[in-house]
Amino acid sequence: MDRQLNHKLFIRAVNLFVLLVMLLVGFICAIMGITVYGPERVMARLSERPETQTPPQPVPDVWVAPDTSAIPNDEEGERIRYGRKLIANTAEYLGPEGKVMPISNGMNCQNCHLEAGTKPYGNNYSAVASTYPKFRARSGTIESIEKRVNDCFERSLNGKPLPDDSPEMKAIVAYMKWLGKDVPKGETPKGAGLVELTYLDVPADPVKGKMLYEEKCIVCHGRNGEGVKHTGTTGWLYPPLWGEQSYNTGAGLYRLSRFAGYIKANMPLGATYLEPQLTDEEAWHIAAYVNSMPRPGKDISKDWPDITQKPVDHPFGPYADGFDEQQHKYGPFKPIIEQRKKLSALVKK
């Protein structure tokens, strides 16, 4: 009996001793940690929680295209589907050997309006139905969707306009209206068109651009920007960036900000606005290089009838702001913007 009690007391004493030793070791470790790493780091380490290491990613509220499985199974649906095909495989129908009519240079609308005009910041068509007809300073007129579509046929596809009453034009317009059907009239959804890059303080440099082009683009678009044809079918595996088969000097991409904005969120192939592969600076320099290479011309003497409305990066004079074509092509653009602000303030006085 007595023995048993003694034994229990002994076990307790041992337990207490072990506990005390562990506390002491813990205390010494804590002191050592603080003296070696400093109290801030130790506290930071202690307050770190697993949740704070992987914060939930905010879902960006960019436009999402309607699902193609929701295209109606009627006559209008047929038109929409045909329109989508024309955007994705323009060359097959309307290229130099097109089976409908040969009115364009062999590129597809989709080469620049990615994923049939549905990719966020991939030059998508989300704002077409909601914002056209609208006044455009380039033509100085109110433009219908048809007029805007033909602008790209005549410039980006260096071709001829598609008649407004052709089944092809009707199909393209039907497709764009269907894509934008959930966008309220007058609104431009987030993710429409192209990203806008910050302006550089220096001119965009074709020499730097050439080096970057050789490193990042040449594998697909070729040393001479000539691209690679699909074998056996129409259209390009990798479309051309300059030369006779590329967009002409009247095209949107011929403006440095459009080209740089396009590649920033989309090139090299696989890049997205969430995962770009170029810095803004790199995008500007590459744009300068590609757009300094030869390409088809276009008479654009009737563009921008009000010259004060020319975009800062429109590379053809005359201008109302006193800067030359060189600076309007390559920048720096900030001094032009400043000068224009001063001039418009003077006009208002």
Ligand code: HEC
């Ligand atoms: C070489 C590139 C390129 C090709 C090919 C191209 N486009 Fe475009 N398109 C552009 C650029 C650049 C813009 C202007 C984007 C901006 O300023 O934000 C544009 C704008 C448009 C717009 C106006 C979009 C809006 O929201 O205002 C429409 C419509 C359009 N294109 C239709 C077409 C069609 C149809 C085709 C094929 C026949 C085509 N594009 C082929 C580059 C191209």
Ligand code: HEC
């Ligand atoms: C892995 C191949 C690949 C690489 C690398 C690549 N591209 Fe592209 N690029 C493409 C393809 C494919 C398209 C057409 C996309 C489509 O039709 O869906 C395209 C389209 C384009 C277009 C619009 C169509 C045209 O021909 O004008 C431009 C501009 C462009 N790329 C520029 C660049 C630049 C600049 C780089 C380097 C920073 C680059 N690309 C790197 C494959 C590539």
